[in-house]
Amino acid sequence: MTQQTEKPQHQPAAGRRKVDRQRRSDLMNQIEEIVLREGFMELNMDELASRLHCSKSTLYGVAGTKRDLVVATVKHFFENATRRIEEATAAEADCRRKVKVYLRGVGREMGRNSQQFYLDMVAYPPAAKVYAVNSAAAARRVREIIDQGVVSGQFRAVDAAFASELVVLAIDGVQSGRLLGPTGLTAGEAFAEIADILLDGLQYQSPR
DSSP: OOOOOOOSOOOOOSOOOOOOHHHHHHHHHHHHHHHHHHOSTTOOHHHHHHHHTSOHHHHHHHOSSHHHHHHHHHHHHHHHHHHHHHHHHHTOOSHHHHHHHHHHHHHHHHTTSOHHHHHHHHHSHHHHHHHHHHHHHHHHHHHHHHHHHHHHTSBOOOOHHHHHHHHHHHHHHHHHTTTTTTTTOOHHHHHHHHHHHHHHHHBOOOOO
């Protein structure tokens, strides 16, 4: 992976305005929308403050530097995405449904990101680290569901670690576009296909 020059600078904030919890939450939601749509490498704090109709000191009250703001925004996205995915997954008792709901949830959430955001995220080490942590967490979650399915007899005995790593590769392939361009699928459609392929491979078949 070729790393770009780190444009999000580690410059100290000249002045910070105290931002209450609700105001910070509102700003983070707005910043997330902009960053997911456009990426962040070319975005500067002056422009962002103007678009959000707030002062730079207010932004620095949310995060002390642009680097901190980028990291906070990426974490904000993944935390909220994980919460929504887990809420939908928890509603399912059947492990087959859990896998499908979980992967389709990942596809829905990751489908909100533009390719520019993905390119910026993987090229900027602090953001790439957040992405790696969450990809690993997704792999563990899939492995947990598969293990539950094996114990309950819904899935055949497989190497759950291998299956979960395949999911991580699929997440990256969808997000980067490598699995979308050649197939013409959307992110949501791609994850539905991945879920079906994975579940067909895990399907328990009684011995004849």
